Amino acid sequence: MSAPPSEDLVQQWESEQARLRGLVVEQDTEQWQKNPDFLGLERVGGVDLSFIKGDEVNACAQLVVLSYPQLEVLYEDSQMVALTAPYIAGFLAFRETPFLLEALKRLEKNKPELMPQVVFVDGNGLFHYREFGLACHLGVLSGLPCVGVAKNLLQVEGVYKNEEHQSQIAALQKGGDSFPLTASSGKVLGKALRSSQKSSKPVYVSVGHKIGLDTAVRLTHSCCRYRVPEPIRQADCRSREYLRVHFPAAET
DNA sequence: GCGACAG
DNA sequence: ATCTTGTCGC
Numbered sequence: 001m002s003a004p005p006s007e008d009l010v011q012q013w014e015s016e017q018a019r020l021r022g023l024v025v026e027q028d029t030e031q032w033q034k035n036p037d038f039l040g041l042e043r044v045g046g047v048d049l050s051f052i053k054g055d056e057v058n059a060c061a062q063l064v065v066l067s068y069p070q071l072e073v074l075y076e077d078s079q080m081v082a083l084t085a086p087y088i089a090g091f092l093a094f095r096e097t098p099f100l101l102e103a104l105k106r107l108e109k110n111k112p113e114l115m116p117q118v119v120f121v122d123g124n125g126l127f128h129y130r131e132f133g134l135a136c137h138l139g140v141l142s143g144l145p146c147v148g149v150a151k152n153l154l155q156v157e158g159v160y161k162n163e164e165h166q167s168q169i170a171a172l173q174k175g176g177d178s179f180p181l182t183a184s185s186g187k188v189l190g191k192a193l194r195s196s197q198k199s200s201k202p203v204y205v206s207v208g209h210k211i212g213l214d215t216a217v218r219l220t221h222s223c224c225r226y227r228v229p230e231p232i233r234q235a236d237c238r239s240r241e242y243l244r245v246h247f248p249a250a251e252t
Numbered sequence: 253g254c255g256a257c258a259g
Numbered sequence: 260a261t262c263t264t265g266t267c268g269c
Contacts, residue, residue: 049259051260059260087260089257096259123258133258150258161256198269204258 005088013091017132023140026126029210030117030145033219041068044223045116046231047100047138049081050239052247057082061096062239063103064231065116071223071230075114077103078242089154090129093137104142118145118211118219120231125216127181127190127206129156139209146208147216149229153192153204158184168192169202176221178202191217199227 032040044066049059058080065075079102085095100121107115125135125148135148153161159181168179172194181190181204190206191213205220207213223229228236 049260051259053261087257087259089259092259128258148258152258154258155256156258 005086010088010091013094014130017091017093017130017137020137020140021130021132024126024132024136024207025210026207026212027210028212028215032117033145033211033215038068038219038222041117043074043114043116044068044071044231045119045144046122046229046233046235047103047119048122048232048235048239049096049099050236050243052243053249056086059083059099060239060242061099061103062235062242063100063107064234064238065107065114066223066231066234069222071225073234075107075111076238077106078239079103079106080246092123093132093134096123096134097137097141100138101141104144116144118147119208120220120223120229121146121148121208122150122232122236124148124150124154124190124204125206125208127154127156127159127204129154131189133206133208135206135208145210147211147220148190148206148208149220149232150204150206151228156183157189158182159189169200172200172202175224178205178217181206188213193217193220195221195224195227195229201227203227203229 063077081099121135124133139146175197178191178193180188192202
């Protein structure tokens with residue numbers, strides 16, 4: 001039911017990723033990031049899109065802003081959107097970014113004082129085929145510090161989900177433990193993090209923009225009540241709730 | 253041909 | 260992403 005991806009489009013997207021890749025800032029740029037307790041950090045954002053079953057186009061774009069360190073929801077924005085780009089692994093940003101940017105724009109217009117100081121993104125940052133995942137894309141285009149948190153491992157640049165990987169996961173004993181995801185080039189592209197004591201399945205953290213990897217991992221851990229960091233979890237729950245309320249299951 | 257494939 | 264309830268364990 002879906003048209004095969006146009007080669008031209010994919011090449012255009014690759015070229016766009018290469019262009020924007022050079023604008024990523026992979027280090028801490030904010031004062032709060034250097035503080036052991038993130039003193040000065042008061043607002044953390046989370047974004048996500050939820051879909052209607054069997055609907056390729058319509059989705060709910062969600063932005064939430066939570067207080068830090070309390071992690072209570074200060075702001076919520078749900079907006080139905082019509083997606084135009086197809087989902088292609090490695091090009092998730094072209095499908096989702098425009099709507100996440102619009103949500104940030106609405107926030108800037110309506111509650112600028114609630115603009116988050118860092119945004120958690122559902123997906124990868126530098127841990128990506130061309131080192132430019134969704135979290136980098138949103139970071140560069142918004143100018144905000146962003147952290148990528150993926151729930152599943154993407155096999156990229158020499159990182160495999162093999163026995164070695166499984167054994168490294170088994171070695172993560174307590175919440176906060178992590179191990180590096182190292183590309184064949186030797187560069188550490190991200191880290192697998194045991195985000196909570198309970199969940200043995202890690203999350204995959206990588207730099208999006210304007211934050212260093214170790215800071216991103218430490219911050220992610222500090223935002224986890226459960227396996228998925230609270231900002232992303234809230235965005236996910238609330239966008240799904242929105243769909244439940246506004247688009248009841250179609251029966252026949 | 254086979255496996256991989258963030259969300 | 261979504262399809263999907265209960266169930267086993269701490």
